[in-house]
Amino acid sequence: MSNIKRCVSLYSYQDEYARGKMTLEDCIKELASIGVEGVEIISDQMLWNAPDVSDEDIANWHRIIRENGITPVCNDIYINTVLYKNRRLTQKENLALLKKELHLAHKLGIPLVRLVSLTPTDIIEDALPLAEELNVVMALEVHGGMAFDNPETKKFTDLMFKLNSPYVGLVVDTGIFCRKHPRVSTAFFLNQGLNPAVAEYIDNEFAKGKDVEAISHQRVLPDELESQIRSWVDREYVLFAGGYENHDFSVLDPYLPFIKHFHGKFFEMTEEGVEYSVPYKEFIDYLKEKGYNGYIASEYEGGRFALPGTEIDAVTQVRKHQEMLKKYI
Amino acid sequence: MFDNYVLSDNSLKNVKKDGKTVGYEMRTRITYYRGIPLSMVHDILVEVDDQPVPRENIRFSLDGELYFTLDEMATVTFYKWEYGQEGIIFVEQEGGLSEGEHKVKLTQVTRVAYIPVPFSGTQTKTMAV
Structure with a gap:
């Protein structure tokens, strides 16, 4: 038993949410019912008019998490740099958007924002005083296809080392540790004529x-x-296929002090109770050895490979993933 | 991938205004996993019975009250198309569509900051008016 904690990203339930089968409250209730400690949200997905969420909806969010005893862990945010068709936003515009997101996280009681890969690095230092004041950490996502060797990711990690602040770090997606291409993806594309x-x-x-x-x-x-x-x-x-990277866990070694959170990416829980592509046991053993004590958030992405005419069952997949995490932790 | 969200089932219908059929509409969910300001909807393309609809005849609405042309949408940053919310695609066409089945193809193109090229979703469905 280690001090690693379990979380679920509501990204996992996106299909159920879009089709009106589960509300935000239903998702949080599901987490409570399976004994998950933390929740990660995407405010642009489940909170209307984010980042300008109404006071009423913020109060409702606090009620939902309080009633269900769930800890808010992370909000996945995006800077809409391509807001306009004819130009990219300027540094000042991007910075203003990031500051809005920090305020939103603060209001929601969420201590960490995940900046999507390729978020402009030139706004981080200017946002840092506000992040410190509001006590919200900014962490770039290190995702398959855009991992540590990506020039934009490297720009961020260079700045991160330079600033050496507890408010600037990384969220690592375990999709960079795929040992096999997800077979649900292959089946989906074969169906399309691959x-x-x-x-x-x-x-x-x-x-x-x-x-x-x-x-x-x-x-x-x-x-x-x-x-x-x-x-x-x-x-x-x-x-x-390039979005599923195959790195050794040791790729994390130089970054460990800055890793705030993990996305436990998964595509398919097999009959044997393991993930088809990512070797979670070895991954968690590595984290234990390094003394990691943050969260791993289940992030189900197999839904996008559902074959035409089949239903997506993220609830079952997340339950199986959580059981696996619990066993290995 | 997200193509199953493009056309809501049985959503094709003629639209009447002051007793006259002024066009037809269908409903669509965003082919992405989060809501975005309308200006980030890069393009919308409609084909009915294999005939492309002229771009200037297409309108988009989130609430059935306020409609934007595609050219207008390029600057609409105040209104956000929420994830899972059914938007209305209205096509201006006097007399609307004939009664019976029509093959409808709808394509949505959105701009996503971390993907270098606009990202599209397409679905073709046969629906009855």
Whole structure:
């Protein structure tokens, strides 16, 4: 038993929410019923008019979490740098949006905001005094396809080391530790007409222990792969395949003091009670060895690969993922 | 991926105003996992029975009261299209659609800060008026 804590990102229940099967309150009640300690939200997903949420909705949020005994852990935020069609926002505009988000997190009683990958780095230092005043940590997401070697991510980590502040850190998504391409993704794309030889090529790369990101996000694909590309679906599959990175856990070593939170990304809980792509037991063993005592938030992403005509059951998937986390923690 | 959200079932219907059929509408949910200001809806394309609808005939509404043309939407930052909220796509067309089934194809394109190219969702459904 370690001090690692369990959380669920409401990202997991997005389909149930969109279709009106679960409200925000239903999601939090579900977490309480399965004994989860913390919740992560996406304010743009479940709080109307975010970041300008009404006082009434903020009061309602506090009631829901109080009644269910759930700790708010993280809010996933986005700076809408592409708000306009004809230009990107300026540094001042982006900074004003980030400050609004810090105020919202503070009002919601959430101590951490997750900045999506590629959030402009040039607004962080100017927002830091407000983050300190409101006691809200700003942490960049390190996500598959945009992990530590991405130049934009590196810009942020360089600044993070320079500032060396407890209010600037990272949220790491475990999708950077995929040992296999998610088979639910393969099944989805095969249904759309993917050439099976392309899927096989990607699976073989993983089997050899390679990081597919290094192939898929290049302008020119290896000849052997390019020669198998027959359609737009094939190209899309290869592009998305780069979103599942295959790193050793030791890639985290230099960043550990700055890691505030983990997204426990998962695509498919198998019959055996493990995740198909990410080796959670080994991951949690690594975190225990390093003395990590923050949260891991279940973040279910298999729903997007539901085959036409099939229902998404995120509730069951999250329950299984939580059982697994509990066992390994 | 999010294509199943593009066209709400049985949402195609003719729209009457002052006793005259002025066009038709359908309902759509955002093909993304969060709400965005309307200005970030990059484009909306409609095809009915394989015929593309002229862009200037398309209007978008969140509440059935306030309608924006696609050109107007480019500057609409005050109103947000919430995740899961059904927006209304109205097509101005005198007389609307004939009674019976029509093949409708709707494409939504949105801009997402961390994806370099606009992100689209498409769905084709046969629906009856």
